[in-house]
Amino acid sequence: MEKEVDDLRTALELLKSIPGQLIETDIEVDPHAELSGVYRHIGAGGTVMRPTKEGPAMVFNNLKGFNNSRVAIGLLASRKRVGMLLNADPKRLGYHLMNSVNNPLPPILIENQSAKCQEVVHYADEPGFDIRKLVPAPTNTEEDAGPYITMGMCYASDPENGDSDITIHRLCLQSKDEITMFFTPGARHLGVFREKAEALGKPLPISISIGVDPAIEIAACFEPPTTPIGFNELQIAGALRQKPVELTKCLTINEKCIANAEYVIEGELLPNLRVREDQNTNTGKAMPEFPGYTGEAKEVPVIKVKAVTHRVNPIMQSCIGPSEEHVSMAGIPTEASVIQMIERAMPGRLLNVYAPPCGGGKYVVIIQFRKNLPSDEGRQRQAALLAFSAFSELKHVFLVDEDVDLFDMSDVMWAMTTRFQGNEDAILIPGVRCHPLDPSSSPAFSSSIRDAGISCKAIFDCTVPYDQKQNFIRAKFMDIDEEKWTEYIK
Template sequence: MAGRAPTDLRHALACLDPLPGELVRVTEELPARYGVSAHYARWAGAPAAPPTGPGPAVLFDRVRPDHGPTRAVLMGLYGTRRRAAGLLGCTPAELPHRLLAAVRSPHPPVPAADPAGWPRETLPLDLTALPVPVLTDEDAGPYLTLGAVLATDPETGVRNLSVHRMCVQGPDTLTIWMVPGRDLELAYRAALRRGAPLPVAIHLGLGPAVLLSSCCPTALVPPSIDELAVAGALAGQPVELLRCRTVDAEFIAHAEYVIEGELLADTAPESRHGTVATPEFLGYQGRAHPSLPLVRVTAITARERPILQAVSGPGHEQSVLLGFGMEAAVLDLLERRGTPARAVHCHTAGGGQLMVVLQWPAKRGPQDDATVRAAAEAVLTEFRMAKLVLCVDEDVDVESDQDLWWAMATRFQADLDMVVLSDREGFALDPSQHTGYSRALSADGRTAKAVFDCTVPYAQRARFRRPRFTEVTAPAPRRPAAPLPR
């Protein structure tokens, strides 16, 4: 998968197709309601409930909605860190550095040079005819789990591309959950102040560089930076845009599906029949919001034989997508502090956000013992969602759970090497961050945070040497000896 990053989703799948075990095609017809998610669960990976594990990208060729024709659905394209990074021609350790470089040297998007090269058909204005998965029988309805919303802030003129949870409420309506204070919500509030809806283009099925850029945190991509410009730098070529047909907005030319619409002042309950929304990325069933803004859909367009891309909420894939941007943001923080880490790994067990592994270069003196801990505490303070930081030395493989647990078992004493920060701002989707769980918390959504320092103290370094095995070149095969003369 080396070379230039795939421009679109189809190019990405073509890169995987010849690689053994990377792409599975399911040709049997499956229902969008429960069928796709149940079939994919064996590969979803933690934090999905066992038995499960990271696996291939899975292309379901014939997924049947409640009504309408069967269409293709893709899940698991980013189901492993190695595959996600490989689609951009790098390793998992290299990708956060690539993201950081793209943020620092963005390539702005451009109008499509040849609009006719991106032909699209107009589909019936009916979301319920699309193969949008319903993950469990408790879900509020079909959810766009990987819908990337493109909108322009009417006050700043800056675009924002971000992925949001959207529930199909009817043929032409969606509810949308926006994190308060993030870029799309700010643009929405700006539009409301002007007394107008916010035009949006919702994309399903995008190229790897665009989708990964859309998942970056604000700490890495502030509101003044266009995520599409980051994607252009990451892909090595600018993202091409076209004008929407029914609203004053742009859309990404290579998208498989585009849902045009307006983000309204009107609201509706996320679920009309219970308290459950859909499974969350931390592995628990999500709670429905009593009131969310509505999107009124004005058009649905698609490429020929479109592929609808989705994720399983409590699965490895969503954590992978969130983790790389978080890693780049942590790298940036540590560089600005003058304490650069050798590597940062946001573990998928923490949803790519809550559990951060910091790998440090060799300590140069006893002062580095304190430096490591201070830097780890800075990460917990700067990033609201970071809950646990595990510090390891350069001889520990941050991608190996075995190596991480080995470091914890042999380089950690709980009464010396753990730092606890009490009652800090956290993330309410973690059910332990609740006053009913801990009386020490002043409010729901607050948490205790911890540093696990599994680095070797500088003065003790000689006692912790791992054995190294010498590479030996195998001898060339010997020729049979010539027979002795008689």
């Protein structure tokens, strides 16, 4: 019988029951850089500097400087493992998420006494309170601005109409009761909520839930237009589990949090206050981000912490910024968004979409498209344009035929080598807003770029023209009885 997953602990139990998917260690590890340095070699993958690889999730049971605290990392750092955790085919995860977007199931509120996240409570006005000693947030590198919460589910509400939303942001522990919060300009609903509250001169109540059901972590990464403002992504997580996400009221602020989280931080985003992320280190750097480079320290808003609550013997959850874990969290919702947009416009031609590790889940997608009729020629490029509309942060779209394995970048590059001519099949769209964390999207990189975050988007059409299909048939091999050779075919 399939184990039911509804929080971090049941997710770890499921992985522990599957050979090769989870390892634990009791060796003491320093959360300052060493923990991430170790996991880089175990299973980080993604755009992390080589050597790295895709591997099992890992739990560190012995953290230097912390008693009775553990850190889990890499739960989503494998597409195959995401499939296990969501009970879905890894190659159809984009469709699986799209179906959940189309069939949302709203969260429900439970009483505080039933909320596991509030088994232990620490109030910020108590003597000795220090979030840096309560929450074992690692640093990714020795240059990081400070300890970062990388898997915090940030939950807040629109001060005008009460609509709520959940997103993931980089959160740096700055002092005993202050956390900085980075917002990508114009890309998150919580940014709109913060701006509205600031215009009113009011703080914005916010909860940060850490260590939750992986379905919530995936759902929290959807963006407009797939989930417009007012759409609470917890509805997607509910649909994925066919069971509503349970929330409970925070103890010190007028907001809700995820009831079975391992940790919850309660606080307020303060209006009209900005500090530099690296105010304690002066490195000029924040932390490694999904493109594979370390982000520049920014002037960012401040959360004043009111309380920390947690389960008994809590498990901190973290990820390496450029790892395969980010690819899964950002990339699979990207795929779902692109699939939904293309299917609405031209049903029946799209076969699949993949956001590969090289794009960090945001910058690149591979679209597998089938041309059924002569009149379908050119529609593949329309599909690429629709992808840019579905997810504004996309930079490159590769188009491939039905005989190409879009999950194998070597096969995609083979298609580009044998079915692509640069002067004919590269479609360039300059001067379009993309994402500010791409270091090449800068006026310093190219005089053609007017502002940081503007890119030349590109379509690489690696499909065979419909009237040339007969000249591009791959060598056919015998179909064998795989059961006969199952000992060798793995």
